[in-house]
Amino acid sequence: MSYTIALDFEDGATRFIKCKDTESVVDAAYRQGINIPMDCREGACAACKCRVESGSYALGDYIDDALSADEAAQGYALACQMRPTSDCVVRIPADSSVCNTRQESYTANIREVRRLSDSTFSLVLQGEALRQLLFLPGQYANLQVPGDGAHHRAYSFSSMAPGGDTASFLIRNVPGGRMSGFLADRAQAGDPIALSGPFGSFYLRPIQRPVLMLAGGTGLAPFLAMLDKVVAAGGSPHPIHLIYGVNSDGDVVETERLEAFARLIPNFSFAVCVVDEDSRHARKGYVMQHIEPAHLNDGEVDIYLCGPPPMVEAVARHLREIDVKSASFHYEKFAASAA
Ligand SMILES: Cc1cc2nc3c(=O)[nH]c(=O)nc-3n(C[C@H](O)[C@H](O)[C@H](O)COP(=O)(O)OP(=O)(O)OC[C@H]3O[C@@H](n4cnc5c(N)ncnc54)[C@H](O)[C@@H]3O)c2cc1C
CATH class of the missing domain: 3.10.20.30 (Beta-grasp domain)
Structure with missing residues (x-):
């Protein structure tokens, strides 16, 4: 039937x-x-x-x-x-x-793998085929781990250059991880790498009210792409505040880019917080400890949340506990791949 x-x-x-x-x-x-x-x-x-x-x-x-x-x-x-x-x-x-955007497979080459810190890589791929890879800011691709059979890993695009021949990612160095091991030990500029996409429903909707972005670790990646998009659109009609939380100072990356966004988008602001009590950053603790009533705008706010599953769950729970009823709530969990 x-x-x-x-x-x-x-x-x-x-x-x-x-x-x-x-x-x-x-x-x-x-x-x-x-x-x-x-x-x-x-x-x-x-x-x-x-x-x-x-x-x-x-x-x-x-x-x-x-x-x-x-x-x-x-x-x-x-x-x-x-x-x-x-x-x-x-x-x-x-x-x-x-x-309607078809998920296609592409082959590109590594243009650059850079260690932004002990815990984080920046990976930039380049290839003519990528000009056909259209995605919304916040979406992700599946990258095949080179030389490792059919294993692939999901990574959110960390920049937005539609129609360009590059794609960038912000990748956590997971000790013993397949992709992490490849990036740490074997990856060379020019290596081919297969990817497919775009995937996901975590993407920036039209900005119709203040936006609160909550990022944990490399969960910053999709927000960087979203902010690229806001810059390309000529700014935001409403305030955007990003709270970026990490475990220790060594995990803090891409602050120069965030500062550049703050210069380019007049009503964009951000705060970095670090769990480690000995951090040199002024804000200690978890992301939810740095959400202020003004960021929630009496519920007239769109909230975007991204990071490792425990962080996403803790923040979502906190928002429920303080009874936040936001106009919209979008989240992405960077779940580990099934073995
Ligand atoms: C939709 C989506 C988008 C994602 N986007 C990103 C992104 O932009 N940047 C990014 O860094 N990651 C992202 N991830 C996570 C990513 O796909 C991989 O799971 C992660 O990079 C680990 O891959 P690996 O091959 O290095 O380690 P694996 O070989 O997958 O894992 C090795 C071991 O480490 C464990 N492990 C894996 N991840 C973690 C972790 N975070 N904490 C503790 N233990 C872990 C595994 O369970 C396994 O036992 C995303 C995941 C999803 C589902």
Whole structure:
């Protein structure tokens, strides 16, 4: 049995797909050239959470962290698990341009690997093929680990130069990690590297109110791309405040770039905070300790949060505890790849 599913996107576009009762909405959409943003495809990450406006369906298998009983009761579902049992209208929390952007594979070459600190690499790829790689600021690519079979790792673009022949990334040096080991020991300028993308629904929406950006470690990367985009757009109509938190002074990178953004975007400000009590930085502690009432603007704020899963979960929990109801809330967890 096959049903008609109307996919309603954030930008108002609607696309119709046919979905068999035996396949997930994500798979049916993909078959018909639409990439609904998703990460795990296993009902675990919640990246494909959508709201079913009408129709009946089976929710499929998922974990409670990805979809709570309350959300399920309110009509939310995970598109990677949901199977229709009638025609449905499904609201996809993403712009149609993201979903229509085909995820392609590219080969580029390493232009530069630089150690910004003991804990962080900057990787710049270059290649004619990259001119075709369009993405929204905040999205990520999957990079294949060179010389290591089919292993790939997700990395957010850390700069935005649409139509250019380069792509940049900010990469944490994870001791013993496959990609980290490659970058630390073997990577040479000119090495080929395969990548695919773009992926993800963590991208900068039109700025219609103040924006609060919360970054943990290399979770700074997507914000650098977003701020590039703001500069290219000639600035922001509303204040943007970034709080960038790391564990120790050695993890603080790209502050010169942040200072440059502060010069180029008059209503952009940022604060760096470091967990280590012996830090030379004035602000100690975690990101959430440096969120001020003014940043939250009585809830009339768009919040973007990115970093390692424990940081994202702690900040999200804190915002719930202090009962912040922001106009919108977007997050990306830099989850480790499955072994
Ligand atoms: C959507 C998305 C976007 C991402 N974007 C970025 C990005 O822009 N920059 C970035 O640095 N990372 C990013 N990541 C994480 C990245 O994909 C890799 O997981 C990470 O770089 C480790 O890869 P590796 O090959 O070096 O280590 P692996 O070989 O994957 O891991 C080696 C060991 O270290 C553990 N491990 C992996 N990561 C961590 C960690 N953070 N803390 C502690 N232990 C860990 C693993 O479980 C494993 O046991 C992103 C992840 C996702 C899902």
